[in-house]
Amino acid sequence: MDQKGIFRAVADRTGFSREESADITRAVLEGLGDQLSDGESKRLAADLPDLAGQVTVRRRRRKEAHPVPLAEFIRKLSQRTGMNQDDTRVGAAAVLAVLRETLGEDGYRHLTGQLPTAYAELVGPSG
Numbered sequence: 001m002d003q004k005g006i007f008r009a010v011a012d013r014t015g016f017s018r019e020e021s022a023d024i025t026r027a028v029l030e031g032l033g034d035q036l037s038d039g040e041s042k043r044l045a046a047d048l049p050d051l052a053g054q055v056t057v058r059r060r061r062r063k064e065a066h067p068v069p070l071a072e073f074i075r076k077l078s079q080r081t082g083m084n085q086d087d088t089r090v091g092a093a094a095v096l097a098v099l100r101e102t103l104g105e106d107g108y109r110h111l112t113g114q115l116p117t118a119y120a121e122l123v124g125p126s127g
Contacts, residue, residue: 001102003050009101013094020083024091025051025098027080031073036114037065044111047103070118089122096123 001009011021029051033041045051068076078088100108100123112120 001098006048006051006098006102009098010091010094013097014087014090016087016091020081020091021094023081024077024083024088025095027077028092028095030080031077032111032115035065035067035073036111038063040065040110040114043107044103047107065114067115069116070122073119093122096120 007018007022007025010016010025011018014021014024016024029044029048032044036044074085074088074092077083077092078085081088081091083091096112096119099111103111
């Protein structure tokens with residue numbers, strides 16, 4: 001799925017405007033990129049070539065994952081996007097759900113395998 005398709009899918013799931021959907025998607029991808037190992041970050045960037053720049057972190061890459069608790073992630077996303085925390089949680093869940101659809105179950109398991117279980121629980125079971 002290309003960048004516009006991802007933004008549209010997030011907007012469809014949340015009811016957010018296209019701009020809000022793009023903002024939350026970019027923020028989530030940057031936040032995930034900050035937490036993932038170098039290898040997983042590169043894998044995600046390769047799987048999302050239109051959004052690869054959002055996945056790559058601005059600071060020096062770590063070889064190992066550096067996960068943060070979901071509550072802290074939501075708080076940081078809320079600060080970055082200017083959305084309240086409830087909307088931020090809804091948006092983050094939508095982005096993760098769209099990533100699961102885009103990456104497939106195996107790719108999504110690779111991604112969430114480096115994160116606290118609360119991230120996968122935010123989206124809920126597939127199917």
